[in-house]
Amino acid sequence: MAEMQEKEGKKGKKPKQKKHATRVDLTPMVDLGFLLITFFMLTTSMLKPQTMEISVPSKDKVEEEDQNKVKASQAMTILLGKENKLYYFFGTQENGIDPTVVETDYSSEGIRTVLMTKNYDVMKQVEQLKKDKAAKKVSEADYKKRLSDYRSSKNAPVIMIKASDDSNYKNLVDILDEMQICNIGRYAIVDITPEDLALMEKNTTAAK
Amino acid sequence: MPKVKVPRKSTNVDMTAMCDVSFLLLTFFMLTSNFVAKEPIVVAVPSSISEIKIEERNILTVLIDKEGKVFIGMDAQQDRIEVLDNVGKAYDISFTEKELKEFGKIGMSGVPIGKMNAYLALKPEQRDTKEAAIGIPTDSLSQEFETWIKTARQVNREFRLAIKADSQTPYKVIKDVMATLVKIKENRYNLITSLEQVPTK
Numbered sequence: 001m002a003e004m005q006e007k008e009g010k011k012g013k014k015p016k017q018k019k020h021a022t023r024v025d026l027t028p029m030v031d032l033g034f035l036l037i038t039f040f041m042l043t044t045s046m047l048k049p050q051t052m053e054i055s056v057p058s059k060d061k062v063e064e065e066d067q068n069k070v071k072a073s074q075a076m077t078i079l080l081g082k083e084n085k086l087y088y089f090f091g092t093q094e095n096g097i098d099p100t101v102v103e104t105d106y107s108s109e110g111i112r113t114v115l116m117t118k119n120y121d122v123m124k125q126v127e128q129l130k131k132d133k134a135a136k137k138v139s140e141a142d143y144k145k146r147l148s149d150y151r152s153s154k155n156a157p158v159i160m161i162k163a164s165d166d167s168n169y170k171n172l173v174d175i176l177d178e179m180q181i182c183n184i185g186r187y188a189i190v191d192i193t194p195e196d197l198a199l200m201e202k203n204t205t206a207a208k
Numbered sequence: 209m210p211k212v213k214v215p216r217k218s219t220n221v222d223m224t225a226m227c228d229v230s231f232l233l234l235t236f237f238m239l240t241s242n243f244v245a246k247e248p249i250v251v252a253v254p255s256s257i258s259e260i261k262i263e264e265r266n267i268l269t270v271l272i273d274k275e276g277k278v279f280i281g282m283d284a285q286q287d288r289i290e291v292l293d294n295v296g297k298a299y300d301i302s303f304t305e306k307e308l309k310e311f312g313k314i315g316m317s318g319v320p321i322g323k324m325n326a327y328l329a330l331k332p333e334q335r336d337t338k339e340a341a342i343g344i345p346t347d348s349l350s351q352e353f354e355t356w357i358k359t360a361r362q363v364n365r366e367f368r369l370a371i372k373a374d375s376q377t378p379y380k381v382i383k384d385v386m387a388t389l390v391k392i393k394e395n396r397y398n399l400i401t402s403l404e405q406v407p408t409k
Contacts, residue, residue: 177404
């Protein structure tokens with residue numbers, strides 16, 4: 001503030017017109033600037049939310065024939081039940097013979113181990129591919145192409161995810177996540193049938 | 209002995225530089241910012257390992273809460289106004305200029321179209337109460353949700369659908385929403401999640 005006032009002129013001289021300093025105190029302006037910065041920093045969303053892309057087949061093409069094509073040896077069905085439980089069985093439910101249903105959970109020791117074992121060949125290929133990529137043996141475009149090739153190869157397992165009404169959204173996202181982790185390219189979200197519900201029911205009571 | 213004079217230095221610092229910096233930062237934040245959309249309900253999204261980022265513009269958010277209430281949000285004000293106008297027309301409900309403008313200010317909303325007039329007449333702070341935010345009906349009878357999405361698609365072809373649901377939402381609700389989306393041939397959409405560490409083994 002001191003600069004605002006000019007020093008008094010020497011005594012005895014003509015009183016000169018006071019020269020005003022051109023310097024303005026900028027402190028309040030800085031205050032204001034930082035206040036606004038704070039406001040903008042707090043109100044903005046810097047983080048873009050993560051997403052997971054899914055595309056579902058349209059209803060026009062009935063999946064009936066597609067489903068039949070799936071070989072029983074490759075097929076695996078995952079049933080999402082209530083209270084964060086899930087059930088899986090291999091093969092398809094045919095000829096009235098109930099497949100062996102196993103109960104498991106969403107942890108890494110649960111369904112992930114099962115899926116990894118089931119998808120062992122693909123996992124191995126992908127791992128090798130990742131190593132090659134780290135060693136810069138394959139290009140980015142090539143990597144992506146081969147990755148999707150491996151994942152959707154003829155021998156890869158086909159997973160059918162059937163969520164019951166008792167499961168929740170987190171369960172669905174979790175299981176889709178497991179598909180990513182275990183490099184499973186061929187999976188579908190299918191409506192649950194009364195037979196599946198019965199299977200689940202039967203297994204829950206049996207486990208008790 | 210003569211006293212040693214300590215030269216007094218002025219405590220005044222030139223603020224010009226600091227001012228410059230602060231305004232530079234301010235400009236940066238103003239230009240890069242997009243405001244956090246106010247959501248009528250609190251939603252805890254599940255985490256996933258997916259690392260795909262969502263685009264910033266042209267997102268049609270479908271917000272689903274724990275109880276299965278559905279809300280729709282669009283990022284551009286103009287889109288919102290146009291969509292409401294068209295949805296109103298589909299249900300023979302007209303909105304005044306003022307009501308449309310008011311709707312343009314609401315980032316995310318979910319009210320049955322019949323109650324929209326009353327909802328827009330409410331004060332902004334009353335809108336997020338339990339009584340006001342009741343969600344868009346998703347039942348197949350009124351097909352309101354379907355109309356909303358369809359209209360939004362007509363208004364802006366660039367829209368990407370994003371489903372943001374609470375992790376505790378019953379699957380039944382999600383199934384209904386997904387079935388509706390399939391019905392109107394919206395086969396690609398995003399599920400909004402938060403980031404989780406990728407397991408190494």
